[in-house]
Amino acid sequence: METRIQALRKENKVTQNELADAVDVTRQTIISLERGRYKASLVLAHKIAQYFGLAIEDIFVFDQEDENI
Amino acid sequence: METRIQALRKENKVTQNELADAVDVTRQTIISLERGRYKASLVLAHKIAQYFGLAIEDIFVFDQEDENI
DNA sequence: TTATTATGTCAAGTGTCTTTTACATTTATT
């Protein structure tokens, strides 16, 4: 799974701290998502999507390797 | 968070086993999601949405209580 | 009524998401 979080953040000139605060997680969580260390929970994905005014699928791009949970 | 999984399953006359097999989890997982014991992971939510030909937000309905992760 | 199918509970175990804390590096500003 790929995410467009970092790209969207830069397009909108938002820092990791600002996004983290907005969706109520720590900055570490944002870093980990952007660096692909792990995948967001459903609720967090929803909050991030809401923050950017997009649908979850517009930000989190699923690929073949997501056959595994 | 509420889910429309059970409703969609019945509309489409799909059993828990069939859905579980289709999205590659155990039946217990489907039961737990339907009964609200826990929330799906992002990838599982995506697979279920794909299975029903809908967007994640059409199946998983987020509410105020989802302020917490 | 008996057998089968579908749905449900419970509990223990594994792995992953998220937090916290502390520190390092890069980029921008002055």
Added chain:
DNA sequence: AATAAATGTAAAAGACACTTGACATAATAA
């Protein structure tokens, strides 16, 4: 060049998603 802001790493701990296995009940069919 020095300071601050933004981004990064690492590791431990807690919470939650998912599995497995065993068994119980409800609904449907033979």
